[in-house]
Amino acid sequence: MGRLPTYQPAAFTILYDTQYHHADMVDQELLDTLRQELRRGSVVLVCLLALREPDYGYALVSTLESAGVETDANTLYPLLRRLERQGLVSSEWVTNDPRPRKYYRTTDAGTEVAGLLLDDWSAISRSIEHFRTGETSE
Amino acid sequence: MSELKNRYVATVLGSIPENLRSDVDRELRAAIDDAIEAKVEQGEEPSAAETAVLTDLGDPALIAADYSDRPLYLIGPRFYLPWLRLMRKLLVVIPLLAGTVAAVVHFVTGEGPVGAILGGLWTGLIAALNVVVWTTVGFVVAERDDAAAADLEPLTKRAQWSLDRLPRVPDRQFRLGEVIGSMVVIAVLFALTLSVRNVAFPFVDPDAWDRAIPVLLGLLALSLILELGKLHVGKWSYPLAGANATVNVCFAAWWVWALSGGLINSDDLAAYESLTISAWVTVAIIAAMCIWDAYRGFAGARRAAA
Numbered sequence: 529m530g531r532l533p534t535y536q537p538a539a540f541t542i543l544y545d546t547q548y549h550h551a552d553m554v555d556q557e558l559l560d561t562l563r564q565e566l567r568r569g570s571v572v573l574v575c576l577l578a579l580r581e582p583d584y585g586y587a588l589v590s591t592l593e594s595a596g597v598e599t600d601a602n603t604l605y606p607l608l609r610r611l612e613r614q615g616l617v618s619s620e621w622v623t624n625d626p627r628p629r630k631y632y633r634t635t636d637a638g639t640e641v642a643g644l645l646l647d648d649w650s651a652i653s654r655s656i657e658h659f660r661t662g663e664t665s666e
Numbered sequence: 667m668s669e670l671k672n673r674y675v676a677t678v679l680g681s682i683p684e685n686l687r688s689d690v691d692r693e694l695r696a697a698i699d700d701a702i703e704a705k706v707e708q709g710e711e712p713s714a715a716e717t718a719v720l721t722d723l724g725d726p727a728l729i730a731a732d733y734s735d736r737p738l739y740l741i742g743p744r745f746y747l748p749w750l751r752l753m754r755k756l757l758v759v760i761p762l763l764a765g766t767v768a769a770v771v772h773f774v775t776g777e778g779p780v781g782a783i784l785g786g787l788w789t790g791l792i793a794a795l796n797v798v799v800w801t802t803v804g805f806v807v808a809e810r811d812d813a814a815a816a817d818l819e820p821l822t823k824r825a826q827w828s829l830d831r832l833p834r835v836p837d838r839q840f841r842l843g844e845v846i847g848s849m850v851v852i853a854v855l856f857a858l859t860l861s862v863r864n865v866a867f868p869f870v871d872p873d874a875w876d877r878a879i880p881v882l883l884g885l886l887a888l889s890l891i892l893e894l895g896k897l898h899v900g901k902w903s904y905p906l907a908g909a910n911a912t913v914n915v916c917f918a919a920w921w922v923w924a925l926s927g928g929l930i931n932s933d934d935l936a937a938y939e940s941l942t943i944s945a946w947v948t949v950a951i952i953a954a955m956c957i958w959d960a961y962r963g964f965a966g967a968r969r970a971a972a
Contacts, residue, residue: 585693586700602723605697606732609690621692627700630693 571599571607573649576634576642579617584629608632616641670716671698677726682734690733698723740806748822749805756797765790839901839966849893856886874929882920888913902966911960918956925949 574597578588585608589601611617616638620631634642675694679687698719705715723729731738741749769786777785808815863879866872892906892913899906923929925945 584700585697586704589701590704600724601697601701602729603732605693606729609686609733610735627696628692629696629700630689 567598570649571597571604572611573642573645574599575604575607575611576616576638576645579632579634580639582620582631582633584622584631588632611638668716670720671695674698674720674723674726678730678733681727681730686733737809739809741802741809745805745809745818745822747827748818748825749801751825752821753798753801756801757794760797761790761794764793839970840896842897845893845897849890852886852890852893856883856890859883859886870929878920878924878929885913885916885920888916901970902963903970904964904967907960907963907967910963914956914960918953921952922949 574592575588578591578595583591585605586601588608589599589604592599592604608617608619612619612632616635617632618635620633622629622631675691675698678694679691682690698716701719701722702712702715705718706712710718728738730736765786768789769782772785773779773782804814804818808818859879859882867875892910895906895909925948
């Protein structure tokens, strides 16, 4: 179950695997909100990338978890369904598992969207890096 | 063992669209079973694992809303401002209209002025409540139904923000409410003056009274025109301040003349002596008010010119 996704871009590792050490004066609740907002859009991209290898709901949750992506099952299942309706993933019931499971797979359109989102992600990452180091690209 | 799971899944299914039910049913059950299985493999008690998994999944209504793409708010950011703007407009127009009509009907059907006013107020209140309820219901439906949202489009378009709708804050010195308030006060004074026109007061010279009242009425009419001018121009200017000062000086002069004996029947002069102190105090207060008001006009004109 604990399979790692086949492809893990560096940007995700930075965001998700960093241990957030912070001073006591940072309001934990505020920090949680900010981190949640920062991550919100990235879950779709992670799913599209992870599902290039077909997977079913619960396995995807575990896969993401072991890759350090914090997701809630209760938002992931509806999300998969939404992506399916948007044509970015397709699904198929597989009945020869111990129990019938619905496998999702990223469609060609989904792969294309993931590529475009990834470009944006890299651009954001570069911008952040630019401001973090204070270096100008010129 | 799976009684809780059945109840959980049934609750979710109960509030999602029919066409999703069988599929979500199978998938959700499989996912819950997978999660329980994983926990049991790690050595947890099956029933404890079930409780933990279901607790982790959280409020079934939340998942159901997510599955069916239902918003978890009554009116979202797309419609909140159009709703607010429309509501503000309707809350002024409709109750006022309904209240006025009701008051007129009450009056015509023979109720006294008090009954008519109360009837008007009550109808206005009911109209306001209806505006709030039905406007809100309309937007709440539109938030959930695309066809209804399209129906509301002309309304939301009209309530949309645009640059030329920005209120002209800096170049208006007079507030509409303030000016209307002054006009109401002037109208009341006018009516009061009219009503004492034919009253014969002790010590008052009837001939002087007959000459003084039209002057007072004229001055009140002038200040009413002045208020209309304020409304029209929107801010103080030196000519407006000058006119304001002139009217104020005339008012003060009228009172000084009246209270210093101009209205007094000379036959009763002896009786008037005892009134002198309070008369001069009144004159002083009125003069101070007039000077203050005249000054405000010039100060406003200077600010507006700056």
